[in-house]
Amino acid sequence: MSAVALVELSDGRREFGRIEDGLPTFSFRNAPAGLATVRQLRAMGLRPNGQDPVAQVKWWRKGCGVQ
Numbered sequence: 001m002s003a004v005a006l007v008e009l010s011d012g013r014r015e016f017g018r019i020e021d022g023l024p025t026f027s028f029r030n031a032p033a034g035l036a037t038v039r040q041l042r043a044m045g046l047r048p049n050g051q052d053p054v055a056q057v058k059w060w061r062k063g064c065g066v067q
Contacts, residue, residue, distance in 0.1 A: 009035075010054040017055075024055040031057050 007017045007024040015032040018025045026032070035055055041047040 020056070020058070023053060026055065026057050028057055028059045031055070 002018045002020060004016055004018060006014045007019055008014050009024060009032070011034075013032065015024070015026070017030075036044070036046075038047065038053070
């Protein structure tokens with residue numbers, strides 16, 4: 001797991017997060033405003049060509065060390 005640092009998003013903003021699997025990664029409830037899930041984008045009609053993700057959110061299960 002990488003250390004927390006400022007990561008640059010595709011729109012040029014810099015937010016605290018990690019780089020994992022080549023994507024900016026944020027913990028649940030700490031993602032910057034303005035990001036949406038694939039399902040939310042599809043509902044808004046903003047993902048017609050299935051573009052690649054620009055960031056990811058990871059959830060950790062308490063006490064077991066498993067993501």
